[in-house]
């Protein structure tokens with residue numbers, strides 16, 4: 001950006017800040033805290049980009065002052081503009097990576113989030129395999145594990161890993177073309193291409209990618225898109241280009257996706273991500289705090305509290321941390337201690353989903369019936385009594401909660417989906433052949449209030 005333009009932007013921003021300060025609703029002490037170091041970075045297509053130094057400024061300005069900025073900036077510019085508040089490092093990284101971006105960007109708009117890297121990803125028991133497989137896709141593209149299929153429940157880091165691959169390639173092999181695309185955007189893109197009669201051109205662009213990173217493939221429902229995707233997929237694999245796909249379920253359980261695609265997805269490597277156990281959840285919190293670069297003290301037992309309470313979904317874990325920081329800015333305690341945290345979350349129900357609640361109920365009813373503990377039915381034990389109890393619990397989860405096998409697997413000691421599928425099939429057979437299991441099932445269902 002030329003210095004002339006920078007100067008103009010500075011003048012526009014100074015005028016805007018003066019107008020904001022004149023607003024009677026703005027408290028001058030707060031004003032300098034939140035606006036110090038802010039800049040009008042750029043104005044593109046009626047979108048003003050304002051940069052701030054810290055996450056906390058970004059959050060407060062976005063929540064409390066964005067409309068006011070928009071109003072005053074529009075007055076200064078004498079035309080209506082929208083505005084976006086970004087961290088300085090967010091735009092810097094965009095500009096630093098400009099060259100690499102230009103190359104990979106030839107395809108489509110770059111949507112790789114610079115914050116989702118391998119460095120910012122915490123590895124634990126729940127995601128070790130997926131992390132290793134993602135790295136291997138970076139080191140040996142198209143050689144092994146093609147496609148790499150990462151599956152697991154929502155909010156557990158699949159997208160993060162996909163972006164981490166993209167960021168790794170952009171940094172280490174900027175000459176490689178990376179295409180990250182969300183499945184629904186892919187469908188829209190192809191529909192647009194059909195309308196504009198440039199399908200061939202779009203196909204050619206996609207097929208020129210060295211890495212195709214497709215997020216949430218379960219959303220690729222549209223059949224014409226599947227046909228086109230099938231052709232491109234085959235070409236990319238033939239050319240040894242790396243494909244990485246994420247989904248909320250194992251490929252064999254995808255619904256509404258053609259069998260020939262499913263069978264191709266299963267031909268590479270499928271790895272799951274599960275919920276983090278306590279230590280990993282705590283390490284994730286620590287990593288997120290590090291990334292915030294703020295000086296608010298948070299006591300260790302608060303992290304224990306959050307890690308115990310919100311670990312089933314990392315997105316919720318992160319949301320809880322953000323809420324805590326946000327409230328601490330509003331209420332200004334000396335440190336964030338357990339009392340403060342409990343007060344903040346007292347209105348929130350425990351973040352166990354209905355599914356988990358029901359899974360827990362099923363586990364409890366089965367354990368009560370067989371006189372076992374929850375740890376025993378989740379264990380790897382093959383003792384007949386324990387294995388039968390596990391089969392029946394798996395069967396009930398499938399029958400009454402309609403849960404995918406992979407998801408049930410995560411609830412029963414992180415077993416893979418094929419083990420759970422055979423457990424389910426075993427129970428179906430036992431129920432057909434043996435009366436004792438029919439009776440056990442009836443009683444457990446009665447206990448659960450299912451008639």
Ligand SMILES: Nc1ncnc2c1ncn2[C@@H]1O[C@H](COP(=O)(O)OP(=O)(O)OP(=O)(O)O)[C@@H](O)[C@H]1O
Nearest residue numbers: 120121122153154155156157158159160284314315
């Ligand atoms: N192991 C981890 N280390 C650090 N951050 C993590 C980890 N796992 C998840 N996260 C964070 O949790 C949030 C949700 O993760 P992400 O978007 O990757 O989930 P997802 O599995 O793709 O969910 P969905 O299926 O809903 O798209 C992100 O902010 C991500 O950075």
